């Protein structure tokens with residue numbers, strides 16, 4: 001996963017090898033390489049720039065601790081900032097209610113049907129819930145068939161109204 | 176189409192509205208997320224196809240752009256390839272620090288929790304040995320999705336990215352470990368060159384294969400050591416705040 005980004009970040013930290021401490025001067029090329037690595041990973045420039053500005057500020061603000069090499073320090077700072085950028089804390093998932101309703105949306109081909117099966121499987125096997133899959137994609141009859149197959153695979157019922165072309169009423173009836 | 180989803184939203188007030196997006200589409204994924212969020216005000220994002228050759232842009236910029244959390248990641252067509260998204264673990268993986276937490280958790284799901292704890296403790300104390308390695312191989316083989324799982328072991332991910340891994344790839348390693356004495360397994364430093372020759376003979380492997388495996392194992396332990404240092408460092412920094 002993200003191998004090219006990993007490799008580029010690793011080589012950015014290599015610049016700091018052999019340096020005793022971080023200085024404005026020796027950090028410059030590392031910061032630039034980190035920014036380029038992010039842009040190459042398809043992060044937009046503004047986000048990448050803000051990211052490396054923060055990394056640089058943090059790195060310059062750190063006290064020098066002998067046991068920690070500049071490379072290790074940068075790795076730690078970048079790790080924290082990456083985690084922050086991706087959301088910081090783990091988020092919650094609300095499946096309370098009788099029934100709890102989870103609406104799944106997205107472009108065609110993004111993986112909604114597949115994910116729905118996986119989520120139903122997850123809720124059933126890991127959370128001990130009894131999910132019901134509801135087919136509300138009325139434009140593609142094949143999509144209903146696909147959902148049935150996936151429901152079958154994970155042992156979860158699939159609710160369909162194949163004559164009904166109104167997704168709102170299908171969902172209301174199911175609930 | 177989006178209007179229809181909005182109507183469903185109004186009709187049934189969902190607990191969660193999840194926006195599913197293909198991570199392979201990079202910046203487009205981010206733009207689509209923005210359009211959907213403006214219209215639907217969804218509660219979370221699901222990133223799919225992370226098993227593909229995705230560069231990371233979507234994972235890294237979606238939260239920033241729509242200020243909604245990534246809740247799940249999907250990485251495969253099989254039904255058990257869904258994971259709750261943990262930003263910190265993902266960051267660790269990106270930096271090649273491995274993902275020992277996820278590995279331990281996956282192991283716990285299917286195996287004895289007690290054993291997983293022992294393993295984590297051994298890693299923390301830098302006592303990871305060949306017996307542990309072998310036990311891990313046994314477990315990993317049963318878990319499926321071999322390459323992904325291997326990638327979670329600190330220091331291993333990089334080495335295997337271009338290798339096609341099947342269960343057979345482990346046979347050689349297992350043969351080597353099987354030819355060690357219990358003492359050697361428990362104390363890898365014991366294994367000098369004459370012992371290596373004996374192990375090579377016993378396992379029917381070339382001495383160079385044994386050497387290169389020993390070296391890889393050493394690198395892995397080195398990575399684990401560094402990771403431990405990093406974690407301790409994290410705690411010290413936390414206290415200073």
Ligand SMILES: Nc1nc2c(ncn2[C@@H]2O[C@H](COP(=O)(O)OP(=O)(O)O)[C@@H](O)[C@H]2O)c(=O)[nH]1
Pocket residue numbers: 106107108109110111112113114115146223224225226227249250251252
């Ligand atoms: N490799 C991979 N393929 C996926 C993943 N999720 C979905 N797919 C595939 O992507 C295609 C579209 O998925 P589908 O669930 O039908 O998308 P939908 O149109 O949004 O319902 C199918 O061929 C799926 O098998 C994933 O996480 N990894």
Ligand SMILES: [Mg+2]
Pocket residue numbers: 112113114137143
């Ligand atoms: Mg579908």
